[in-house]
Amino acid sequence: MAKKIREQRTASKRNRYDVDEYLDEKVSLFNIRRCLRYLAKTKMGLGMALLLSILANLASLTGPLFMQRAMDEAIPNKDMGLLLTMALYLGITIIVAIALGAVRNVLVARAGAVIVHDIRFDLFSHLQKLPFSFYDSRPHGKIFVRVVPYVNSVSDALSNGIINFVIEVLNIVFIIFFMFRVSPQLASVTILGLPVLAIFIWSIKPIQRRAWQRVSNKNSNLNAYIQEAIDGVRVTQAFDRQERNSGIMSTLTNERNNEWMRAQYISNTTWVSTETISQIVFSFVYIVGVYHMHPMVSFGMLLAMGNYVWRFWQPIINLANIYNTFITAMSYLDRIFDTIAEPVKIKDAEGAVEFPFVRGHVEFKNVSFSYDGVRKVLNNVTFDGHPGESIAIVGPTGAGKTTIVNLLSRFYNVEEGQVCVDGQDIMKVTLKSLRSQMGIMLQDSYLFTGTIADNIRYGKLDASDEEIQRAAKLIGANGFIEKLPQGYQTPITERGGGISQGERQLLAFCRTLISDPRILILDEATSSIDTGTEQLVQEGIRTLMKGRTSFIIAHRLSTIRDCSRIMYVKDGQIAEAGSHDELMDKKGLYYQLYWTQHAEEVSL
Numbered sequence: 001m002a003k004k005i006r007e008q009r010t011a012s013k014r015n016r017y018d019v020d021e022y023l024d025e026k027v028s029l030f031n032i033r034r035c036l037r038y039l040a041k042t043k044m045g046l047g048m049a050l051l052l053s054i055l056a057n058l059a060s061l062t063g064p065l066f067m068q069r070a071m072d073e074a075i076p077n078k079d080m081g082l083l084l085t086m087a088l089y090l091g092i093t094i095i096v097a098i099a100l101g102a103v104r105n106v107l108v109a110r111a112g113a114v115i116v117h118d119i120r121f122d123l124f125s126h127l128q129k130l131p132f133s134f135y136d137s138r139p140h141g142k143i144f145v146r147v148v149p150y151v152n153s154v155s156d157a158l159s160n161g162i163i164n165f166v167i168e169v170l171n172i173v174f175i176i177f178f179m180f181r182v183s184p185q186l187a188s189v190t191i192l193g194l195p196v197l198a199i200f201i202w203s204i205k206p207i208q209r210r211a212w213q214r215v216s217n218k219n220s221n222l223n224a225y226i227q228e229a230i231d232g233v234r235v236t237q238a239f240d241r242q243e244r245n246s247g248i249m250s251t252l253t254n255e256r257n258n259e260w261m262r263a264q265y266i267s268n269t270t271w272v273s274t275e276t277i278s279q280i281v282f283s284f285v286y287i288v289g290v291y292h293m294h295p296m297v298s299f300g301m302l303l304a305m306g307n308y309v310w311r312f313w314q315p316i317i318n319l320a321n322i323y324n325t326f327i328t329a330m331s332y333l334d335r336i337f338d339t340i341a342e343p344v345k346i347k348d349a350e351g352a353v354e355f356p357f358v359r360g361h362v363e364f365k366n367v368s369f370s371y372d373g374v375r376k377v378l379n380n381v382t383f384d385g386h387p388g389e390s391i392a393i394v395g396p397t398g399a400g401k402t403t404i405v406n407l408l409s410r411f412y413n414v415e416e417g418q419v420c421v422d423g424q425d426i427m428k429v430t431l432k433s434l435r436s437q438m439g440i441m442l443q444d445s446y447l448f449t450g451t452i453a454d455n456i457r458y459g460k461l462d463a464s465d466e467e468i469q470r471a472a473k474l475i476g477a478n479g480f481i482e483k484l485p486q487g488y489q490t491p492i493t494e495r496g497g498g499i500s501q502g503e504r505q506l507l508a509f510c511r512t513l514i515s516d517p518r519i520l521i522l523d524e525a526t527s528s529i530d531t532g533t534e535q536l537v538q539e540g541i542r543t544l545m546k547g548r549t550s551f552i553i554a555h556r557l558s559t560i561r562d563c564s565r566i567m568y569v570k571d572g573q574i575a576e577a578g579s580h581d582e583l584m585d586k587k588g589l590y591y592q593l594y595w596t597q598h599a600e601e602v603s604l
Helices: 001-014 028-038 045-059 063-074 080-129 132-136 138-147 149-181 185-231 234-239 242-292 299-340 401-408 432-436 451-457 467-475 478-482 501-514 529-545 578-586 589-603
Strands: 360-371 378-384 392-395 416-421 438-441 519-523 549-553 565-570 573-578
Touching: 028 045, 028 299, 045 063, 045 080, 045 149, 063 080, 080 138, 080 149, 080 299, 080 438, 138 149, 138 185, 138 299, 138 451, 149 185, 149 578, 185 234, 185 242, 185 299, 234 242, 234 360, 234 501, 299 467, 360 392, 360 401, 360 578, 378 392, 378 573, 392 401, 401 519, 401 549, 438 501, 438 573, 451 467, 451 501, 451 589, 467 478, 467 501, 519 529, 529 549, 565 578, 573 578
Parallel strands: 392 549, 392 565, 438 519, 519 549
Antiparallel strands: 360 378, 360 416, 565 573
């Protein structure tokens, strides 16, 4: 029990915009292997880009040899033909390197786009399957930031970064070869700085990773708060919280900026150290060449060697930058792959069967459930719902009314007991075959960006315009829809902006109706509809419920008087059950609730 309480407290802390998420400080080899699987899908394009990069760099590295020969032979001997030939060769190498590099960039960009698509598609597809409990336990802004900004950030590291890493390593090998070909002594001086740099980079690596993890945390917190603030902007303005919210935003932004600057200081230390070591080595090459190897070193040799020394340290500096990018990307990748690794708890069981045509016999057998593993919301609930029967569920807030329909819809899995439809355990049938025969209208009448018709058609994607209009007329939504500027083609914004809450609920009702469900679930379906409109909706509900098993959760008891059975839920159990008249005769909990509500309505 104590362990469950600790887990509950941890989950509640995680569901806050101002609490950092935990990340392992070590680089996950498992996540790196996952990256390689995405890279494998673009291996042809990346392989060709790698080959072109090698050829481009080899062409570029031959340039100093032509310069050396021009300086040591053509100019001293006044050989204009040789000088022009060397200049021509140098120009050709530059053009070839630029052309191959341009093609290579196109291939890498294309591979990066494929990687971004695949990671984002896998992440989004997985998010669609995760249970409600996943979204209950964390701010939605922290989820969103993983799908868009984080995936964008890692794409370059996985495509361009990997290729550049291989290229820069090969560049170092090629340059060392060319340097030793020009002067083994000066080449030996150049590579003496490598061990010093390697020790420094290895020692700063864990510090740098922790710094970028903190930046990732602060970015996630900031995004979570922005999402929350935008969703709740009406409440913010209603309570005049703008100044207070701006203060919170400023604090989160400053925290993010402070961590960003700290991470930049650490990353720039790597770059500055590499640059400093390279300049020191560069100076030593000229000192050794001029003062200790004179006259064995010609001007052309020294010029070519200086060019190679600069080129030698350039890929090392680039590797340091690639390393910085990779460390940052790993922080983001941990977030992305942690989400993809989140277990899908609500899924088809092994050997699950397709549900045949549902008649609508619903049974709850000794069902118990808790959201947090500690406090039971339902405790040993048992009841029978027969085909065509309308069952109303009433009771105080938090009694477990919505939990009953959530378990029937398999938004959550039953912990104890069994829920059956037509004698079949719903845990043993496919989710699609179960939910496709259910019409579910939740408390939140969520509408999507699109037209009125698009949102109604969401319940049946192949519905014709005539079917949509018929459903709207049955529910009583046709009247307000036809008064809109473009009728059924009127566009609405996210969450149904531009129409009233009651109108949104009517459209959600149409969406449920058009799916022609065998089991109907209405959770506070008429909570935002005025009394006049409610009378129209009640006619639609009665028509819709014919021949279907219906579960109705309603706050206004006047909407459920005609239900064949009413269940009063209290403290996770069914305290009373019967028709309206039967429960009124008992003068129990339902009787008290009914007259309390009636008195409130009369007083208004």
